Amino acid sequence: MKIAILGGGISGTAVARMLARDGHDAVVLERSERAGGLCQSSRFGEFTFDNAGGHILFSKNKEVLDWQLDRCGGEAGTVRTERNTKIRWHDRWVPYPFENGVGHLTKAAIVECLAGYVEAFADRRAGAECPPNFHDWVDWRMGAGFAKHFMIPYNEKIWECDLHRLSSGWVAGRVPEAPIEDILKSAIGFDTDGYTHQSVFWFPRHGGFETLVKGTIAGGGFDLQTGVSIDSVERRDSQFAVNGELFDLVINTVPLPRIESAIADIPAEIRADIRALKPISLVNLMIGVRLDEPLPDLSWVYLPFPEQGPVNRVTYYSNYSPENAPPGHGSFLAEVTHRGDLAPDGAWARSVVERLGNAGILVPEHVVLLEWCDNEFAYIDQDLEFQDRIDRVRGWFDTSGYITFGRFGRYEYHNSDQCIARAMEVREHVRTIAASGEPARPTFS
Ligand SMILES: Cc1cc2nc3c(=O)[nH]c(=O)nc-3n(C[C@H](O)[C@H](O)[C@H](O)COP(=O)(O)OP(=O)(O)OC[C@H]3O[C@@H](n4cnc5c(N)ncnc54)[C@H](O)[C@@H]3O)c2cc1C
Known part of the structure; x- marks a missing residue:
């Protein structure tokens, strides 16, 4: 089949790779100039940072974890870390959970x-x-x-x-x-481990978390078109026209509020539901520091209190891979959520760094690089109406011949490994369609 995949994050590129392996003609249409979505990383001088906060390679699903590690060059291409996470509780460091x-x-x-x-x-x-x-x-x-x-x-x-x-x-x-x-x-003073979930994780040795997406694209056998604005998606008999080009199937991974206006046959009440799906946004501060001594052996730290500033979590990012920062330097990612009401600038970023200094995370005078990235779609606003609303939206897509998945393509609070697991389910679903010729309803576990 000729299949249009809307959105080139990990969901879109992973499913495209799997479908291409099955012999389909898979075309990924991505609005940005570069694929990757929330998994993108950036390079500033000799520093590498992830754009959307601290990301790690981890999955409870062995098949998915192996798939992720393979895309990143296996054991040689990744760094394995034992998780060490703490809460900065006033002046104490309290183990997490x-x-x-x-x-x-x-x-x-x-x-x-x-x-x-x-x-x-x-x-x-x-x-x-x-x-x-x-x-x-x-x-x-x-x-x-x-x-x-x-x-x-x-x-x-x-x-x-x-x-x-x-x-x-x-x-x-x-x-x-x-x-x-x-x-x-x-x-009474005995150490207990707490949940062992993610007690070990991996990270790409080079290139930040985006290496996962680059490794998905490399040799993927699909056509990736970037810088494409998707203006119209409509049915033409048993096919779909995307920007006028005919496809046998459309798989959406674009955030639903960003694709809704292009899809012609969405009923008015479902459109209203989609427009009510508000994201929570994330400003991710990327901080490079000069080091007199190595960073403490921490993975990330939670900052619960208002007096610690707006950051809720700091990732000790240069601990994930020695390649993330140049010799003699370290790096942090500091995450600040907002609801569209934050316009970060240099003065704001420096004030956040000051607060991190007061909280004992870093020495502001040692900061040599300070950048930030504002991610509009980061978390899902799971208000009291959310479940009913999203059930109606998913129900419409699942019964109307489209397939939609991904963190904001289905509004599931999923990490990249769960997006990949979903892509595997979509591959099975497409196999059913290809075998029967019928546009069966997708089933997601
Ligand atoms: C703070 C934070 C921490 C996280 N930590 C982890 C972690 O440790 N490990 C982990 O595995 N996952 C983590 N995640 C989750 C992970 O980032 C996501 O699950 C994953 O990146 C989602 O991929 P996706 O392809 O579904 O969506 P996205 O990455 O959002 O991709 C959607 C794509 O659609 C494109 N697009 C948008 N509009 C259009 C349009 N009109 N036309 C065409 N294309 C369009 C976008 O440019 C984007 O490339 C974290 C997320 C956040 C926010």
Whole structure:
């Protein structure tokens, strides 16, 4: 089949590679001058940075992890790291996850966290139901102490809103529950590991995270067209016309609000739903520093408190690969979310660096490079109406002959590995269509 793939991020390029392997004529149409989307990296002098915050290669799915590592040159092309993440809790460094680091807090905070946790645990045992909004979910699941000392301030920073207006649905399955024994042990000074998810991760040795996309394109066997604005997508009998050119199938990975106006046959009520899908944006500060001594052996650090400035997470980026910064230097990525109301400039960036200095992350006088990248689509605003809205949107696409997937092509809170897993599902779906000749409804696990 001749297949148009809209968007050249990891979702679009991965599915194009897989479909080309199956013998299809796959054409990726990408609006930017370079493929990569959220996986793009930038080079400034001898520094390399990722554009959309700290990215790591990791998957629970072995087939997907192997696929990712193969695209990045295997073990030789990647650096393997044991994750070491901390929370900057006032003047302390508390191991992450917070429940397992509770013993590192002040005695008063330990008591508040434990008392709240036991109370919440007892309430749940007595049948307290999972609340629909995220703020109350935090209390229900973690208790008032953990809520006050980390969960609420951190999440208010990253989601940039009152947490009562967010749904609790998105955390299901994402936040593993620490056994109560671990929390008690940690409180009296025993180290517990917490969740072992991502305890080891990989990163491309050269070129930043974008190497994953470059390795997907190289030898991929598909046609990548960049700098293409997609103005019209419409049905012509059993085919689709994209900017007037005929294709047998259209696979969308472009953020839905950016493609909706081009797709002619979307009904008005679905259009309204798509327009209500607001993203949360991310300014990613790229900071190069001169070093008198090596950076601490940290992967990333969470900054939950307003007095630490607007950054919610700092990645110790030169620890991911020695090639990310020149000798004698180190680098950080600092992530600041916003809802379209931040216009970063030099003065703002320097003020953020000052706050990072006050928080003990870096020495502002040692900064030799300061750049930033504003990413409009970074996180999904999972408000209380989100699930119903996105169910209607996905339902329309899935029954109308289009395939849509990707972080914002389907509005799934997915990392690149899950996008690749979805691409594998789409490949299977296209195999079904190719075998039967029927435009079957896609099934996603
Ligand atoms: C802060 C942060 C940290 C993350 N950390 C990790 C991590 O550690 N590990 C990990 O694996 N993943 C991580 N992710 C997730 C990862 O970045 C995404 O899952 C992945 O990049 C999404 O790829 P995609 O192709 O679905 O979407 P995108 O990368 O958004 O690609 C969509 C493409 O569509 C193009 N486009 C837009 N409009 C049009 C148009 N009109 N016509 C044609 N093309 C258009 C865009 O230019 C873009 O190239 C992180 C994301 C964020 C924001």
